[in-house]
Amino acid sequence: MKVTDHIKNAQGNTLFSFEIVPPVKGQNIQKLYDNIDPLMEFKPPFIDVTTSREEYVYLDKGNGLLERKVTRMRPGTVGICASLKHKYDVDPVPHVLCGGFTREETEYVLVDCHYLGIDNVMALRGDSMKHEQQFSPVSGGNHYATELVSQISDLNTGKFLHETIETPHKPNFCIGVAGYPEKHFESPSLESDLLRLKEKVAAGADYVVTQMFFDNQKYIDFVAAARNIGIDIPIIPGIKPIAVERHLQILPKVFSLDLPLSLEKSVLACKGDRLSIRQVGIEWAIQQSKELIAFGVPTVHYYSMGKSDNIVKIAKEVF
């Protein structure tokens, strides 16, 4: 079922959903299930599965030289989606990227998703590769998420890259896109970024999931600004609990966001005690979630990043 239909069917009640990251290749999928199992109690109607950019690895040639190879360290997004659907009877949402894929390869991924009965996809540009100064698509790839959304929308009408096929078996993907309450780091302004978001909606996006934020007012203002320029699709807030002290530096740097001073102070007051810091993150996320539910958000979407014990504690208090 489509994410937007889950939201409609909830009739104003806030849903619980989360995102997982595929394991590094060579690892057992059981670890992933062990993290998902305790979260199923809170009845997520959908689970997002991320896709990673390819990266360089250096292989020791044994003669003092290193060979550079490109590889994807966390493959298997579509396979994991199929396994989630089979094991948990939940709607998986694979993340589909512009970066690293030609439009042709993207079409194959989408066709696979359609055959697997996957009804939703999250359309993203992806970040640049680690060594790149700025994002650049592969030759024949989509440059911006808007183009990817258009490709998916076209497929929904039977328009493949090389021909339009009149068929009753067309996919009908519900398309999610990213939104940034504190603006995307490359964007000249929040206003400009919102207009780009509006372009994604015009291209066929059905709902938005936001980048994480730690001050709910940022989300509330973002939704108001989006509504003001005519973006009327659901905007799902993304929440990540702080888990370690170094998040104080990493999250602002990587995701270009602000952390409230009181949150920073609470983390620092733990003086490096890992369990206490994790607890601060849990309590902050509980408070954020309760306020967002009172505000009437369709879903609270949690970034689980591997370990789910903190999300379980939050969900127990909130759902």
Ligand code: FAD
């Ligand atoms: P876009 O919407 O294409 O925007 C990228 C930038 O380009 C913005 O600054 C925008 O304002 C600007 N822009 C858009 N269109 C144009 C145009 N025509 N001309 C000029 N500028 C333009 N990354 C992953 O690698 N894997 C994941 O699984 C993943 N999941 C994510 C899930 C969520 C909910 C979010 C919020 C992010 C996720 N990301 C993921 C990160 C995302 O890929 C990066 O933030 C990326 O830098 C931007 O992706 P986008 O889809 O928002 O890009």
